[in-house]
Amino acid sequence: xxxxxxxxxxxxxxxxxxxxxxxxxxxxxxxxxxxxxxxxxxxxxxxxxxxxxxxxxxxxxxxxxxxxxxxxxxxxxxxxxxxxxxxxxxxxxxxxxxxxxxxxxxxxxxxxxxxxxxxxxxxxxxxxxxxxxxxxxxxxxxxxxxxxxxxxxxxxxxxxxxxxxxxxxxxxxxxxxxxxxxxxxxxxxxxxxxxxxxxxxxxxxxxxxxxxxxxxxxxxxxxxxxxxxxx
Amino acid sequence: xxxxxxxxxxxxxxxxxxxxxxxxxxxxxxxxxxxxxxxxxxxxxxxxxxxxxxxxxxxxxxxxxxxxxxxxxxxxxxxxxxxxxxxxxxxxxxxxxxxxxxxxxxxxxxxxxxxxxxxxxxxxxxxxxxxxxxxxxxxxxxxxxxxxxxxxxxxxxxxxxxxxxxxxxxxxxxxxxxxxxxxxxxxxxxxxxxxxxxxxxxxxxxxxxxxxxxxxxxxxxxxxxxxxxxx
Numbered sequence: 001x002x003x004x005x006x007x008x009x010x011x012x013x014x015x016x017x018x019x020x021x022x023x024x025x026x027x028x029x030x031x032x033x034x035x036x037x038x039x040x041x042x043x044x045x046x047x048x049x050x051x052x053x054x055x056x057x058x059x060x061x062x063x064x065x066x067x068x069x070x071x072x073x074x075x076x077x078x079x080x081x082x083x084x085x086x087x088x089x090x091x092x093x094x095x096x097x098x099x100x101x102x103x104x105x106x107x108x109x110x111x112x113x114x115x116x117x118x119x120x121x122x123x124x125x126x127x128x129x130x131x132x133x134x135x136x137x138x139x140x141x142x143x144x145x146x147x148x149x150x151x152x153x154x155x156x157x158x159x160x161x162x163x164x165x166x167x168x169x170x171x172x173x174x175x176x177x178x179x180x181x182x183x184x185x186x187x188x189x190x191x192x193x194x195x196x197x198x199x200x201x202x203x204x205x206x207x208x209x210x211x212x213x214x215x216x217x218x219x220x221x222x223x224x225x226x227x228x229x230x231x
Numbered sequence: 232x233x234x235x236x237x238x239x240x241x242x243x244x245x246x247x248x249x250x251x252x253x254x255x256x257x258x259x260x261x262x263x264x265x266x267x268x269x270x271x272x273x274x275x276x277x278x279x280x281x282x283x284x285x286x287x288x289x290x291x292x293x294x295x296x297x298x299x300x301x302x303x304x305x306x307x308x309x310x311x312x313x314x315x316x317x318x319x320x321x322x323x324x325x326x327x328x329x330x331x332x333x334x335x336x337x338x339x340x341x342x343x344x345x346x347x348x349x350x351x352x353x354x355x356x357x358x359x360x361x362x363x364x365x366x367x368x369x370x371x372x373x374x375x376x377x378x379x380x381x382x383x384x385x386x387x388x389x390x391x392x393x394x395x396x397x398x399x400x401x402x403x404x405x406x407x408x409x410x411x412x413x414x415x416x417x418x419x420x421x422x423x424x425x426x427x428x429x430x431x432x433x434x435x436x437x438x439x440x441x442x443x444x445x446x447x448x449x450x451x452x453x454x455x456x457x458x459x460x461x462x
Contacts, residue, residue: 076353080361122307130311
């Protein structure tokens with residue numbers, strides 16, 4: 001067998017992180033409006049999006065900033081209503097795609113080594129894997145924080161390849177961001193598979209190095225690709 | 232009617248915050264042990280307690296510190312397991328005492344002004360009131376952060392009395408900490424009621440100024456006290 005290892009990005013590859021985040025933000029602003037925020041949903045949602053873009057996802061005062069940006073007085077009751085709605089919605093949408101678990105199981109049972117690789121904070125990404133119920137399905141997990149990086153880089157791929165003791169040519173990677181993780185995989189000669197899901201679904205590669213070797217619209221399409229590659 | 236207003240402390244007065252915290256810590260260390268933390272429950276729980284005492288409740292790296300203190304390597308998988316168990320247990324135990332809602336409703340319907348007053352962060356305390364389902368039952372809520380204090384002080388009482396437009400003599404306060412909120416209420420000539428619940432249940436006043444005017448073992452005992460005071 002030529003391919004020994006399949007690596008997966010987490011967000012938008014194994015579950016719908018974009019839908020989760022959008023719904024959480026929408027329900028947060030709705031709850032804040034119900035608790036007395038005197039603006040319409042579009043204004044609140046649009047302003048919140050800009051704040052998240054500006055301050056990044058790990059800033060912990062998005063809702064405080066929203067009130068400030070709307071010219072309103074700080075109101076802990078309204079902020080608390082937003083925090084609760086955001087958390088509850090995030091928890092409700094933290095579910096794997098319907099084919100995630102069957103595909104991971106099938107691959108493990110076929111003898112593949114499975115790895116998860118992702119940008120972000122390690123504890124947060126592990127929380128996701130545990131709450132998605134898929135933490136036991138991976139032989140290795142490496143998150144960018146562990147190598148002091150914020151984003152996915154070739155170094156991150158090299159780390160997990162070395163931990164799994166496989167070469168790039170024996171490895172297939174599935175991710176959703178052409179300009180980031182697909183690019184890195186290509187640079188290392190890892191067989192890249194782009195899954196068209198989430199926020200980057202319609203983004204086209206702006207550089208030939210970002211063009212994936214394969215493209216799929218759902219994870220289960222991976223099984224056909226592996227069958228072809230191994231024959 | 233002589234008494235017009237009843238003020239309540241939140242933690243351990245309206246719900247069992249001590250039980251919630253102890254169970255959350257216990258379940259967190261159990262989950263961390265199941266995820267691979269190589270110590271017994273007593274060691275992990277005892278060490279975690281010391282860390283919380285040392286770094287305070289708002290420090291957000293208690294579990295990272297626990298691994299460090301136990302001489303172990305940082306492990307995001309184990310920490311994530313602890314965080315999830317802590318949050319889920321906290322949510323499950325965030326329930327009012329059985330008599331909290333009936334007593335608050337009865338007092339409102341009898342025409343009393345109701346206030347909540349507490350040490351802590353405003354957004355966190357409002358989250359509790361909302362998730363306890365009792366936020367609509369109070370006419371005013373004042374949390375120490377709003378006056379830039381960490382603890383309950385006479386200033387906090389003065390602020391809520393002024394917002395509710397009542398005098399100390401017309402006000403009854405129910406709290407569980409003799410050396411803190413009962414002391415402040417007494418200093419201002421607010422009628423103090425100590426509820427024997429939670430972590431301070433067995434603590435005895437060390438100073439005559441901490442002795443409450445009344446003592447109760449459950450919130451519903453308040454109705455008898457008010458009846459006596461008003462007759």
